[in-house]
Amino acid sequence: MNVSLVNRLKGGLSFQQIVAYAALLVVVLLVAYPMAFLVEVALRVSEPNAEARYGLDNFALIFTSRNLDTIFNTIFLAVVSTAIAIPCGFLAAWIVYRTDIPGKRFFERLMVIPYYVTPLVPALAWLALAAPQSGLINQIATRLGHEGPLINITSLVGIAVVMAFTGAAVAFAIMGAAMQLLNPALEECSQVFGASKRQTLWRITIPLMRPAILSATIFVLAEGLGAFAEPLILGATENVQTISTRIYLLAGSYPPAYGEAAALGISLLLIVIPLMFVYFRLLDNRDFATVTGKAYRMARIETGRSRMGLFSLVMLYVFVAVILPVLMLVVNSLQRLSTVYFSTSVWTFDNYVKVLSSADHWGSIVNSLILGVSTATTGLLLMGFVVWVIYRSPLPPRIGRFVEYAVMVPVAIPRLVFAFGLLWAWLQFPGKMYGTLWLLWLAYLTVFLPLGVRAIASVVFQLDKSLEEAARVTGASRFYFLRTVTIPLLKPGLIATWTLLFIVSVRELGASVLLVGPNSKVISPSIVEAYQVIGREQAATLAVIQLVVLLLALMVMLRFTRTEVR
Secondary structure (H helix, E strand, C coil), X not given: CHHHHHHHHCCCCCHHHHHHHHHHHHHHHHXXXXXXXXXXXXXXXXXXXXXXXXXXXXXXXXXXXXXXXXXHXXXXXXXXXXXXXXXXXXXHHHHHHHECCCCHHHHHHHCCHHHHCCCHHHHHHXXXXXXCCCCXXXXXXXXXXXXXCCCCCCCHHHHHHHHHHHHHHHHHHHHHHHHCCCCHHHHHHHHHCCCCHHHHHHHHHHHHCXXXXXXXXXXXXXXXXXXXXXXXXXXXCCCCCCHHHXXXXXXXXXXXXXXXXXXXHHHHHHHHHHHHHHHHHHHHCCCCCCCCCCCCCCCCECCHHHHHHHHHHHHHHHHHHHHHHHHHHHHHHCEXXXXXCCCHHHECCHHHHHHHHCHHHHHXXXXXXXXXXXXXXXXXXXXXXXXXXXXXXXXXXXXXXXXXXXXXXXXHCCHXXXXXXXXXXXXXXXXXXXXXXXXXXXXXXXXXXXXXXXXXXXXXXXXXXXXXHHHHHCCCCHHHHHXXXXXXXXXXXXXXXXXXXXXXXXXXXXXXXXXXXXXXXXXXXXXXXXXXXXXXXXXXXXHHHHHHHHHHHHHHHHHHHHHHHC
């Protein structure tokens, strides 16, 4: 009776349609509400407590020499890091997935680690390794007679190289997935007609991979434009600022320059959004079918004498991008003071004792775990519901398409920019939300909405609609079908998605750093605070603790992902 009443009040809409439209409203509010306040702050030229006046004065500040340098640095770092990351990611994916080198599973897992850990890890590690004066590599070079720093990791090029490690991991994941779907018959046909392996790579493989390469390039470039951790840690000594770090400094200055920060945030959006629009269009053209009518076996290219050379090339990258930074971070965390002298007097566990006995640091670890579990759990439910609205609900196709685009919008918004909009929005909201875990939870749910929806959708696409139709014919209710068929079939993928959401929540920095309060500290901003206030050694200690949590969660995700594939 209640459903019938609702139907009459809503002009004949079914209950499912009402629920679907409610989900659309929630998604739009989560994304649009903070962004509306970001625009309002950028246009406001009066003091916060004065009568509101609006103009373009804040946008005029973008054209000061300081901000123009900031914009140049942002674009330079994004372009250079992408130019390094894409070839490295493609070459690694081709070697791992298409050649006969040993250790495929080993490389497959290690290559993606830089994406799953916070960018603070490589930033802190490479600062300890290659800072101009105090870096381990430069200290050794000086003692061997080299004049001046051998490597300057705090320069623009140095920062871009560190950013490229994370970008290459993303490129490897995107292009590796596409490479595994290529039909090897095309490459085999090329070689039958006399083409060499190199000619086949350039004439067949790369042209076939062009959509995936372009997709990876746009995504890595957009991520680079919004990069925050690497410029913040590595650029501090030489005052290298990007738009994200400039917004962070302006929001934390006294008095806070909120208007200028908001205008810079919008300028970054104007650069990123067109890139992400092209990225979405590429995703629209992607085929999500997991089973085709014609089977084929993934053939490995026999590399002969080049086999161990290619193996060594990938191993070198893994060592430089993954193993060396992690080792350096662990070494740093066990030293009283970062030094090239490895005598017994410098080794200590005091850093771990201090971190774990500090109420602030221990609280940040606990808060991160709470947010990781709560975001993953509620996110799985919300994002699963959104996937149903987009792909399975009775909404008109154009409305479902609109929901899909609305869900993807946070990808185009750098997380620190979104956090700034959310900060201002909830300062205006009745009640105390700022400085609480609730606001961080809301921020995480929103910024990870695209990631969760894509992950769950990729699992749901493997479940044919005919199963649901068969259940209806037999008279099974939706709840019974969901409980007995859908969830058991999708369980490995859903567990992997839950773990993925947990990982990205625990490692998050950009969406957290402006929203934490005295009682809502989380681990990534605490690492930054420890580095800026206490010292590199305790920052490294916190980073190692975070890394252990993330790697354990990553092992769980990989286990269930492998189960799903089987």
